[in-house]
Amino acid sequence: MNLITKGHETQLRERLTTLGASLFARGLTTGTSGNLSVRVCDGWLMTPTNASLGTLDPDRLSKLDENGRHVGGDRPTKESLLHLALYRQRRDAGGIVHLHSTYAAAVSCMEGLDPVECVPPLTAYFAMRIGRLPLVPYYRPGDPALATAVYDLAARYHAILLANHGPIVSGTTLESAASAIEELEETAKLFLLLRGIPTRAVSGQEVSQLDHGR
Structure with a gap:
């Protein structure tokens, strides 16, 4: 992993906003839902609590140090612990996106989901950008x-669906995490549209032949 120098922090603030x-x-x-974070050389930048992603101020982003302590900017999202948990397991993670996007959140409310693979690989792009999507049982936010x-x-998955909540995805960069979560949202939409219709997912053999570079 290439550590980000302090000289890039201003650029990362702009990219995040x-x-x-x-x-x-x-x-x-929508509203003040969802949160973003990015790794910097001496910790992380995160979206503040109760902040709309549509009106973020780069100078007011929350700064957390390497121990997860709030050291600058506005108070961080109450879901900062989710971000830190992913970063501490995935040393290659450069950015994380957590959304309450409509279709993925809808799937997260369904009964009878496979907790190991709650959305099947309906497209090759989902298989490449997400892989298997496990489900975490419901806990209150924060x-x-x-x-x-x-x-x-x-340690095994870079994308996770939180029951009755929404998805959280890490990537080597903030942009790759965003690209993956958008693919997840589109596949969740397909999953709901195809309910009750005989459906063919990408097979295990076909998945193994794909380029999984993210």
Whole structure:
């Protein structure tokens, strides 16, 4: 992993706020839901609590140090523990996106989901960008037990669906995490549209032949 120098922090602040505005404008987040984070050389930048992704101020982003302590900017999202759990398991993670996007959140409310693979690989792009999507049982937002459950899965999965909540995805960069979560949202939409219709998923053999570079 290439560590990000302090000289890039200003650029990362701008990239995070630009991405937040894009996600908000395209309806992938509403109100003050969802949160973003990016790794910097001496910790992390995160979206503040109760902040709309559509109107983020780069100078007011929360700064956390390497121990997860709030050291600058506005108070961080109450779901910062989720982000830290993923970062601590996935040393290659450069950015994380967590949304309450409509279709993925709808799937997260369904009964009878496979907890190991709650959305099947309906397309090759889902298989390449997400892989298997496990389901974490419901915990209230901000509950440390939710962060523990995410931490336990994060060594094997970079994308996780939180029951009755929404998806969280890490990537080597903030942009790759966003690209993956958008693919997840589109596949969740297909999954709901195809309910009750005989459906062919991409087979295990076909998945094994794909380029899984993210």
